[in-house]
């Protein structure tokens with residue numbers, strides 16, 4: 001089998017564009033397992049440290065600035081938020097990790113709900129592990145990867161905030177993260193560099209996700 005590549009073909013890109021041109025809709029916010037919506041569509045989970053840009057990437061993909069809540073204050077997204085894309089794919093915005101200033105009780109509830117979600121969600125097709133291009137993989141990301149491997153969820157790395165560095169730095173980080181993930185059992189062997197500001201990498205990511213839609 002040949003290794004997957006970042007999509008560049010016109011037909012693939014067009015499939016991605018079409019999927020994300022369809023109506024995107026907020027479905028539910030779950031802060032406990034009982035509040036998770038029913039499993040109707042293939043799901044893609046957005047995983048990553050607080051402030052890495054999960055909600056911003058979701059908005060960039062859908063072309064809607066305010067679908068998911070973005071904040072300068074880390075730890076803003078507290079619940080698991082579900083967004084339907086054209087009734088064919090569910091994007092799942094998870095609360096971030098690695099941010100100290102939330103209470104212990106809240107952190108425990110976070111890990112219980114997210115842990116339950118990752119372990120038990122039959123329709124979960126892939127996790128996007130978001131990594132800030134300036135910071136690279138952190139220990140907390142490696143822990144998240146271990147958790148995903150335990151739950152047999154395939155994880156694809158997506159670099160965020162590519163607009164913050166030069167193209168050369170972005171390429172170097174893409175290779176570094178790719179090499180680090182290549183050693184990890186849960187990793188999907190592809191890294192996409194994106195920017196929610198400039199739109200870099202967004203059409204390619206749409207195309208990759210369209211291949212997982214129903």
Ligand SMILES: Nc1nc2c(ncn2[C@@H]2O[C@H](COP(=O)(O)OP(=O)(O)OP(=O)(O)O)[C@@H](O)[C@H]2O)c(=O)[nH]1
Nearest residue numbers: 050051052053054055056071075076077096161196
């Ligand atoms: N320059 C730049 N800034 C970005 C980009 N993506 C996100 N940001 C900024 O980073 C900050 C955090 O973005 P969010 O999308 O709220 O991050 P998050 O991962 O959802 O954060 P939590 O919900 O707290 O876990 C905001 O100030 C965004 O405007 C990007 O591609 N480029």
Ligand SMILES: [Mg+2]
Nearest residue numbers: 054055069077
């Ligand atoms: Mg968020």
